[in-house]
Amino acid sequence: MTVKPKKGRIVIDSRLCKGCYLCISVCPNKCIVISEESNEKGYHPAEFTETKDGKDRACTGCALCACICPDIAIEVYRE
Amino acid sequence: MTVKPKKGRIVIDSRLCKGCYLCISVCPNKCIVISEESNEKGYHPAEFTETKDGKDRACTGCALCACICPDIAIEVYRE
Amino acid sequence: MNKKLLMRGSQVIGEAAIRAGCRFYAGYPITPQNELPEFMSGAMASLEGGTFIQAESEIAAINMVIGASMAGARAMTSSSSPGISLKQEGISFLAALELPAVIVNVMRGGPGLGNIAPSQGDYFQATRGGGHGDYRTIVLAPAHGQELADLTEKAFEYADRYRTPVMILADGMMGQMMEPVILPDPVNLDTLPPKPWVLDGAQGRPSRIIRSLILDTVGMEEHNWKLERKYKMISDEIPRAETYMTEDARLVVIAYGTAARIARGGIKRAREMGLKVGLLRPVTLWPFPERAIREMSRLVKDFMVFEMNTGQMIDDVKLSLEGRSNVHFYGRPGGVVSTPDELAKAISSLYYRQNLKKEG
Amino acid sequence: MNKKLLMRGSQVIGEAAIRAGCRFYAGYPITPQNELPEFMSGAMASLEGGTFIQAESEIAAINMVIGASMAGARAMTSSSSPGISLKQEGISFLAALELPAVIVNVMRGGPGLGNIAPSQGDYFQATRGGGHGDYRTIVLAPAHGQELADLTEKAFEYADRYRTPVMILADGMMGQMMEPVILPDPVNLDTLPPKPWVLDGAQGRPSRIIRSLILDTVGMEEHNWKLERKYKMISDEIPRAETYMTEDARLVVIAYGTAARIARGGIKRAREMGLKVGLLRPVTLWPFPERAIREMSRLVKDFMVFEMNTGQMIDDVKLSLEGRSNVHFYGRPGGVVSTPDELAKAISSLYYRQNLKKEG
Amino acid sequence: MKKTVFAGFGGQGVLMMGYVFAVAAMRDGKEVTYLPAYGAEMRGGTANCTVVVSDEEIFSPVASSPDFAVIMSKPSLLKYEGIMREGGVVLLNSNHVSRPLTREDLNSIRIPAVELAKELGSERVVNMIMLGAFAAYTKMTSLDSIMNGLSEIVKDINPSVMKLNRKGLDRGAEYILKGDLQ
Amino acid sequence: MKKTVFAGFGGQGVLMMGYVFAVAAMRDGKEVTYLPAYGAEMRGGTANCTVVVSDEEIFSPVASSPDFAVIMSKPSLLKYEGIMREGGVVLLNSNHVSRPLTREDLNSIRIPAVELAKELGSERVVNMIMLGAFAAYTKMTSLDSIMNGLSEIVKDINPSVMKLNRKGLDRGAEYILKGDLQ
Amino acid sequence: MEKLVFTRPRYMKKAPFHYCPGCGHSIIHRLVAEVIDELGIGDKTIGVPPAGCAVLAYDYFDVDMGEAPHGRAAAVATGIKRILPDKIVFTYQGDGDIAAIGTAETIHSANRGENITVIFVNNSCYGMTGGQMAPTTLLGQKSTTTPGGRNKDRDGAPIDLSQMLALTQGAAYIERTAVNSIKNIIKTKKALTKAFKVQMAGIGFSLIEILSPCPTNWKMSTVDACRRIDEEVTQTFPLKVIKDETA
Amino acid sequence: MEKLVFTRPRYMKKAPFHYCPGCGHSIIHRLVAEVIDELGIGDKTIGVPPAGCAVLAYDYFDVDMGEAPHGRAAAVATGIKRILPDKIVFTYQGDGDIAAIGTAETIHSANRGENITVIFVNNSCYGMTGGQMAPTTLLGQKSTTTPGGRNKDRDGAPIDLSQMLALTQGAAYIERTAVNSIKNIIKTKKALTKAFKVQMAGIGFSLIEILSPCPTNWKMSTVDACRRIDEEVTQTFPLKVIKDETA
Ligand SMILES: Cc1ncc(C[n+]2csc(CCOP(=O)(O)OP(=O)(O)O)c2C)c(N)n1
Ligand SMILES: Cc1ncc(C[n+]2csc(CCOP(=O)(O)OP(=O)(O)O)c2C)c(N)n1
Ligand code: SF4
Ligand code: SF4
Ligand code: SF4
Ligand code: SF4
Ligand code: SF4
Ligand code: SF4
Ligand SMILES: [Mg+2]
Ligand SMILES: [Mg+2]
Secondary structure, eight states, rough: OOOOOOOOOEETTTTOOOOOHHHHHOTTOEEEOSSSOOOOTTTTOOOEEEOTTTOOOOOOOOHHHHOOOOTOOOEEEEE | OOOOOEEEEEEEOOOOTTOOOOOHOOOOOOOOEEEOOTTSSSOOEEEOOOOOTOOOOOOOOOHHHHHHHHHHHEEEEEE | OOOOOEEEHHHHHHHHHHHHTTTEEEOOOOOTOHHHHHHHHHHHHHHTOOOEOOSSSSSHHHHHHHHHHTTTOEEEEEEEEEHHHTTHHHHHHHHTOOOEEEEEEOOOOSSSHHHSSOOOTTHHHHHHSSSSSOOOOOOOOOSSSSHHHHHHHHHHHHHHHHHHHHEEEEEEEHHHHOEEOOOOOOOOGGSOOTTTTTOOOTTTTTEEEOOOOOOOOOHHHHHHHHHHHHHHHHHHOOOOEESSSSOOSSSEOOOHHHHHHHHHHHHHHHHTTTTTTEEEEEEEEESSOOHHHHHHHHTTTTEEESSSSSHHHHHHHHHTTSSSEEEEEOOTTTTTTHHHHHHHHHHHHHHTTTTOOOOO | OOOEEEEEEEEEEHHHHHTTTTTEEOOOOOOTTHHHHHHHHOOOOOTTEEEEEEOSSHHHHHHHHHHHTTOOOEEEEOOOOOHHHHHHHHHHHHHHTTEEEEEEEEOOOSSSTTTTSOOOOTHHHHHHSSSSSSSEEEOOOSHHHHHHHHHHHHHOOOOHHHHSSSEEEHHHHHHHEEEEEEEOOOGGGGGGGOOOOOOOOOOOSSOEEEEOOOOOSSHHHHHHHHHHHHHHHHHHHHEEEEESSSSTOOOOEEEOHHHHHHHHHHHHHHHTTTTOOEEEEEEEEOOOOHHHHHTTTTTTOOOEEEOOOOOOOOOOOOHHHTTEEEEEEEEOOOTTTOOHHHHHHHHHHOOOOOOOOOOO | EEEEEEEETTTHHHHHHHHHHHHHEEEEEEEEEEOOOOOOOOSSSSEEEEEESSSOOOOOOOOOSEEEEOOHHHHHHHHHHOOOTTTOOEEEEEEOSOOOOOSSSSEEEOOOOOOHHHTTTGGGGGGHHHHHHHHHHSSOOOOHHHHHHHHHHHHHHHHHHHHHHHHHHHHHHHHHHOOOOO | OOEEEEEEESSSHHHHHHHHHHHHHHHHTTTEEEEEOOSOOOSSSEEEEEEEESOOOOOOOOOEEEEEEOOSHHHHHHHHHSOOOTTEEEEEEEOHHHHOOOOSEEEEEEEEEHHHHHTTTEEEEEHHHHHHHHHHOOOOOOOOHHHHHHHHTTTTOOOHHHHHHHHHHHHHHHHHHHOOOO | OEEEEOOOOOOBBBBBOOOTTHHHHHHHHHHHHHHHTTTGGGGGEEEESSGGGGGGGGGTTEEEEOOOOOTHHHHHHHHHHHTTSSEEEEEEHHHHHHIIITTTHHHHHHHHHSSOEEEEEEOBBTTTSSSBTTTTOOTTBTTTBBBBBOOHHHOOOOOOHHHHHHTTTTTTEEEEOOOOOOHHHHHHHHHHHHHHHHHHHTTTEEEEEEOOOOHHHTOHHHHHHHHHHHOOOOOHSSOOOEEEEEE | OOOEEOOOEEEEEEEEOOOOOHHHHHHHHHHHHHHHHHHHHHHEEEEOOSSSSSGGGTTTOOSEEEETTTTOOOHHHHHHHHHOOSSEEEEEEHHHHIIIIHHHHHHHHHTTOOOOOEEEEEESSEEETSSSSOOOOTOOOOTBTTTTOHHHHHHOOOOOHHHHHHTTTTEEEEEEEEEESHHHHHHHHHHHHHHHHHHHOOOOEEEEEEEEOHHHHTTOOHHHHHHHHIIIIHHHHOEEEEOOOOO
């Protein structure tokens, strides 16, 4: 019996993100990368790689990233 | 084999004595009593009942009295 | 009116505090004020909603008072000189946080461990702020048993009114002595003005912050000037001094607390010798009754400051006068209590030295 | 002569202390003086017989200093305003026990937690004794990097000479700023005067006691007068003030430390505007250079006290003058550092208000 | 204005004597102060207090130049004899203080209070005997006032104890009034 | 008397720039002060310092109305643009600060220091490039003085690092002198 | 249907944190706010922030907050709680605050069994003042006042305050957790919940010591700082329930 | 031939003690003086007396003595010892002094392993100030600030500082003894000897906690006070070696 994996999505507030990349270190599905752009504070924020309507979405909405994010920069949505 | 008990003697400085009577409580040979006289400070000092040349001297010079005397009011001599 | 009772000074403070609505006391033993916490330990236990804590130290005690005051209680702590030194950080915080509280200092001889005899060595500390930063503490100086009661009541009132720590500056003699006292009626806690700043959980209102950290220098400057305006208002509103035989005086003694009491005796004797001497007694040490002294200087050209120390209040007298009259000093530090006779001698010696006997 | 170095103020104090023979430092972190203990932690470790202790609190630190001083060491502690409040009991003990020690206060904005910007809010505490009892602390007020070095050396010298605690009153700007400094030569510890009172074990001499408890009031009074005589001697011997452009001045600014530095700038600008303004800078805050000010009042009728607080030293200026001249005040509390321009404006406004421009 | 010092060892009820006397005088309508001595001396040492009674304001409650002294122990005599006002009166518990005064300008009244107390069957009333004698001699208050003072101070006192106290007061007063003085 | 502010993020070597410049100027025989900003701001935030260089006594070391600003980050520009002296000059690391100045009375000089550093093979010398440009533009000190300052401050520095630093300084100066300005 | 499953908790204000990247303080803040929300005590909670990196905690927590002098939070909280026994009072303290200058206040509050909750953030250094040695600094750890590493003979060994507190009769619940990994974060939240529940039940003093990364003063990457907690810090300060009087 | 076998020890001055009859302080004084004499360290010993009934200890000990503010003896001793590591430094402190106001100084001195000897006189009350509750006052014990007896909920339970200190790595030797009987007095002297020897050997912090009768504040006869120690006080504070790192 295969359980249909839940689909998830996160929103990173790039103004709050300080680029600690702990989210990247804990995401089991490698859905987060470092942005090329730097924000107002000079950090390169974390960036979610998937879009709401994208194909092959890996993010499960497990919220591990948000759980460890020190700056409450991540909101998590799950279907 | 009987050990000849040592003979002892104590000298109580009645000016130092504060009448706590701990010496009396520990003397195994009941050689100390409360004096009738009171000293400068109003205490009735402890008094040694034996004299150097007295007969039937019970004091062994064990120094228990001196050991517990809070006011270092007792000197102990032993033969 | 309540019955006249023969009461020990420290107990008078305690009773009066409770009648003034004090419901929190934290303190740490130190002679000569132990009777106050001892009294409080029993009194608070038998009082609904009353808390007594024997703190682990003076520092803990003043910080407990900070907490109790944040929570809205009329709160008090007491100690004696070395213990009051330890409370200085906390007192500076009380002032900065704008928290009401009453601190009793039953002064003893100092500095250091000193002795437990009555002294007035902590005047500077009390009036100049022994703690850090620009702040002031209201300082009340009772001189006898009845005033211990009355000024304790006032202390709580001022503390709440101005949201600021108030110190009662007494000494070991006052604390130990028994005198007849009529205690004030208890206040009704429910009729006290509300405190719309207390921390009691944000139920139904935005959350509150009580803090003294203001990293931004502009905000800090603003806060300091706000405090300063408050201190100015206090300086306008509450300075108090009492006079005794000053109407025709050519020499006026300035003394507070126990020293003032002795001074009255000395002055009475001096009057008996025909010397025109009076007393001005500051009841509030901060704010100092500058105006009363300045006004007196229009008629009086010689003031004699009498303190149980090497000369501290004399600064405030000079600052009040700014050269308008002569300021002399008689004082004995270290817990020595002068006698009225001794003071009469000091007075008469000064009187003749200044040639005040001359027809005027 | 030693090489000119660009050094941070806190490090200057540390280096100068060690060169002055300081072999014991105990302190507790607090901004803005952390660089001093940090420097000491490294410097003492590489110094034969040098001790650095990061104490568990400011109170522990000052008491460790008491111990080290009893044992004969030149000893120092440092902190910033709230931490200095906590040391008040210890400072009173040092004074009472007649122990030399150096205490550095790198002042910050206050009261309470305040902020870490440079401020002069602790003047009263430093000069009046925030601790209990009749005592005084020598207070030195450096105004620039070189003086941090020179006065640190002096502080140890005075402490030993008078057997009394000496405070160096600095502020965060001085502590953080780097300036060119020439360090003094290290003293030879062996050539310092012996201390025939230290506790080092009674080998070959009667045992010694260092204590401040004097239960007998007569003895305590005697001790207090003894201290008082010492304070009198210090007041005669070491007051120091520096003047700048005062020869023809009609208005003299009185300021110390960082405020004095800014005042020089303001005065220079005011001079450029043609105003006859000078500066008197107290280098010792206690004893206060009363005489220098009093003498100046023969020619100068207007003084402007400039402080980074709401007005504290102004009392000492008034006490020095006793009404002989007008005393004005300009100050900003809470860590605001005025600019020379701003001060020039304040000066010129006062200058015209007092009508000092008139032909003289 | 009259100053009285009560002095003796701790445990002799010395402070109680002064306290009761002060309350009595207050209820008589006088100005009073009561100042216990306190020191770093540990317990078991000396105990003393000063009571000032006056028709007018009292300036100094301290024991400088007292008019009267009630002395219960030898060290107390030593301590206070020197500071008495000229012509002052020392009431001595003669069972504890045998030596005569050294100052000639003072009057002394010797009361064998321990003996008298034993006669009454309880050494506990030594201080009441002294107080009764003191009141009778100085006439500064009445025995009734003292009894009132006692019941004001000591709540829930056992009636039999009160009776005993009264007996002590009476006996002390009687000793003075009957001229039993040695 | 000239005031310069060096400002950027922590980690950009901003404080080092100011420090080296101050030492260089001191060895040139000038009066100098160096004041780092310190705050309760945790690390990773902004870093800045103010250097005053003068032929005469320096009264105030604080950053009021600076003549020059060396700006390494956007927030720093925001912070300091407003307080510059009229006619002041802002040297910008244009790779980090892209936006133009808002004040029209200031001159700005844009140096693509990150790019230039990359050309030199190490991003570590960004600050040296800025410092070189600053020195060349203001002529307040020489590159040699700066190199001397560097070796006075950083003991035991690796010669190859020193060389790289020199290259950075040269490149920055060259950028100014060659008129590469955009 | 997509649902928002993770967002800023109700009792955290919207303000961005001033902490360094990867700092444990802000994780702990969030957990405390979540627990307050979940226990429904937000409008009767009073917090006492420290002097320390978290000195501005009142800018983040949306509950009543009152500042204590450095180290004295437990005494201040004692005063508040004794006056308002029905409210929930917590302190938030750094390791320097609680285990150095505040040693006495903390121990005696625990000993009196003050019914408060103490959140003790152990980052093995003085963060706010720039990385000096704290009572909890590990042996050998470099700090700005132990440039050669903490030396037992000169500086003493790290102190285990929680163990000491456990010796007091008034301490009801003491646990040591960490926020360096998801697993530990979840455990920390549970521990915090338990601690507040202990207070709500009036059982006595509760304290959660939380090992927290300080990448800045440890001079490490954020990920390495988290790893250091597992590999080094927990050797000296093992994660466990240290005392539980509720059982 | 008769020999003097017991007399005032060399390092006790001739002054009569000011202590109450039956007070343990003076017994402890004598023992310390005897130990100093027997170890031959009298002319290199420096004592730090407390605020407390023993505040005048310098009037009795014939060694160099320097006064500390109340509770801070361990910090003062730290200063002395660090400057004079070859001298012998001891503090003499009451239970209020050491376990209330001095909590932090004591714990941190122990933790640093300061090579000093602490004599901790536990008489379960504040003697000098007139019998207030001390941190060591037993539950139910009446004092002037616990008129109804010490109540765990209001006042907390007695604190066992020695056990806490034993948790520090710097504490080398800690023992609890008593001076209420000959047997215990002898043991106390042995313990004191050991403590000073630990210091002489440079092993670290040594402390002897001594249960001591205070008949005055316990309102008991001297003999009953001694008995109370056996029957009551040792129930809360059992006599034993609490830590021994010399083995
Ligand atoms: C009386 C006093 N002393 C010192 C300070 C300075 N100070 C502020 S926070 C702090 C300690 C910070 O360390 P910690 O408590 O561990 O908190 P962290 O910053 O590591 O979270 C110190 C020493 C102060 N504010 N008040
Ligand atoms: C700062 C300060 N606070 C309070 C006191 C008052 N004080 C003196 S000794 C003492 C405690 C006495 O108790 P303890 O330490 O147990 O010694 P003991 O008298 O019982 O031997 C206190 C509170 C003081 N001298 N200094
Ligand atoms: S919710 Fe889970 S899967 Fe999605 S980004 Fe976050 S950690 Fe990765
Ligand atoms: S954990 Fe948060 S702050 Fe850190 S990089 Fe990810 S989103 Fe940014
Ligand atoms: S033990 Fe000493 S003080 Fe006590 S009664 Fe005996 S001799 Fe006197
Ligand atoms: S020496 Fe021994 S036997 Fe002699 S009196 Fe003393 S206790 Fe008794
Ligand atoms: S210094 Fe450390 S504890 Fe402080 S905010 Fe930065 S990472 Fe956090
Ligand atoms: S009060 Fe107690 S400890 Fe103090 S001297 Fe008297 S018996 Fe000894
Ligand atoms: Mg920390
Ligand atoms: Mg005790």
